Amino acid sequence: MYIRRVKIEKEYHYVLRETVRAHDAWVSRDLMDLGTDPCRHIEYPGGNGFYFNPEVDEALCAKGVEYASEDLEEVFFPFLEPHVRRVVRNFSHPPGRCRGPNAVPxxxxxxxxxxxxxxxxxxxxxxxxxxxxxxxxxxxxxxxxxxxxxxxxxxxxxxxxxxxxxxxxxxxxxxxxxxxxxxxxxxxxxxxxxxxxxxxxxxxxxxxxxxxxxxxxxxxxxxxxxxxxxxxxxxxxxxxxxxxxxxxxxxxxxxxxxxxxERRRRFARPAPRGAGMALQEAFAVFGITDKEFQAMSRRELVRRYRRHARHRHPDQGGNHEDFLRLTRAYEVLLVRK
Structure with a gap:
């Protein structure tokens, strides 16, 4: 469920809607017109407590919507009193998380x-x-x-x-x-x-x-x-x-x-299409097979690269071209992890 601000005739209203699956596409349907101020549907009995007017529950039940109280809290979160929002934020999941009947399997x-x-x-x-x-x-x-x-x-x-x-x-x-x-x-x-x-x-x-x-x-x-x-x-x-x-x-x-x-060189990036090193060639540079690579974690790949780099670095007596080839192979493999 979500609340959408729409223009009805000459004034803006807030409409409670939900997303449903129909004909291999996601579509929306209106559940309730909340009027010009959704806050009027929230009651504060005292302290940090609050509840929703019964008419909200009646409208949702009439539409056959299955929901939990946490779903309404998330939908109406922006319209709660500021001090109540702070309390809810500290004791619940972050607003905007995918949950409820529309959560994706x-x-x-x-x-x-x-x-x-x-x-x-x-x-x-x-x-x-x-x-x-x-x-x-x-x-x-x-x-x-x-x-x-x-x-x-x-x-x-x-x-x-x-x-x-x-x-x-x-x-x-x-x-x-x-x-x-x-x-x-x-x-x-x-x-x-x-x-x-x-x-x-x-x-x-x-x-x-x-x-x-x-x-x-x-x-x-x-x-x-x-x-x-x-x-x-x-x-x-x-x-x-x-x-x-x-x-x-x-x-x-x-x-x-x-x-x-600097940003382009700080993060590993895939080689442009049509250029760079083939995947099998990268395996050969590291001396591993496809199966070994699939079982390898990102951390293990980084450790293997550092181990090879210490021996092939020009400052350690290695060949400059071999070191560049190792780095290109590392970039090809890292992006797949």
């Missing part, structure tokens, strides 16, 4: 993660990590995506909007740039991950093209009715506003470039 995690749109993955990656240089998000499972699994398009937008509200104003421009993967339009450009140093008119053109492409993507709007692509959906209108109302953080381009340079 373990065997379906990979299946449902494959259903997530790449736009959602890029947005959540920036919101979690704050990095424009996102890298390759497809082809493997990512734990940070679990918060979006088992949710319809409307609920995903609700979750992401809540996280977007915590961004600083100077981060909004970079967030839109990364979410729409605009760096892909500047291949090979030394400043592709530093939008403040790129041609702003070119960035505007690329953003408009990407937004129009997403607006026509049926996969992004899976489970939703009423969108024909002839007008820009409200989910996407806000990104135009964010882009044109917020520029990029104007720090020293040299500092930005050096930070990007």
């Amino acid at each position: 373990g065997e379906d995690l990979w299946k449902y993660e494959q259903e997530l749109h790449l736009f959602d993955k890029r947005r959540l990656h920036y919101l979690r990590c704050g990095r424009i240089d996102i890298g390759e998000l497809e082809g493997r499972s990512w734990k940070f995506l679990k918060v979006l699994l088992g949710k319809c398009r409307d609920e995903i937008e609700c979750v992401i909007e809540g996280m977007e509200g915590r961004l600083r104003p100077q981060e909004l421009g970079s967030y839109v740039y990364a979410a729409f993967n605009l760096q892909s339009h500047f291949p090979g450009h030394v400043l592709r991950n530093i939008p403040a140093g790129l041609d702003p008119d070119r960035i505007d053109e690329c953003l408009l093209a990407e937004i129009c492409r997403l607006n026509d993507d049926p996969r992004y709007f899976a489970g939703m009715n009423g969108h024909d692509g002839r007008t820009l959906h409200p989910f996407l209108v806000k990104y135009l506003i964010l882009h044109f109302d917020h520029g990029y953080e104007r720090r020293s381009l040299l500092d930005e470039h050096m930070n990007d340079f």
Whole structure:
């Protein structure tokens, strides 16, 4: 369940909704109109205690919803009194955790993660990590995506909007740039991950093209009715506003470039497709088989690399080319751990 703010006639209402599975897609259904203020459905008998008006339970029972009191606490958490929120936060799970009837079974995690749109993955990656240089998000499972699994398009937008509200104003421009993967339009450009140093008119053109492409993507709007692509959906209108109302953080381009340079070399990255070392060749460099590698933990791989590196390092009398080959093999294997 989740609470969505929607405009009904001339005023905004809060609607209690839930995500359900229908026809191989996640869809939302309305459970109860909470009116203009969800707080009126919460009663405080004294101290730090609280309970929900009986009409909430009646509405959910009439819809056949199975839920626990903790589910309602999580949904109404933002509308609790501040001092009560502090108490609840200290004695319960973090808000936003996937739980209740919509929790995704373990065997379906990979299946449902494959259903997530790449736009959602890029947005959540920036919101979690704050990095424009996102890298390759497809082809493997990512734990940070679990918060979006088992949710319809409307609920995903609700979750992401809540996280977007915590961004600083100077981060909004970079967030839109990364979410729409605009760096892909500047291949090979030394400043592709530093939008403040790129041609702003070119960035505007690329953003408009990407937004129009997403607006026509049926996969992004899976489970939703009423969108024909002839007008820009409200989910996407806000990104135009964010882009044109917020520029990029104007720090020293040299500092930005050096930070990007250091970050690229601090973390192990997969070799570009069509280049680098083959997996079997990497096994041969380390003197292991495929089966031995599968049974090996990440820690064991690191230890083996350090042991080989001590003997092959040029400062220890080793061959420079052998040491580089060992490092390339290590990067190929590490990314698979």
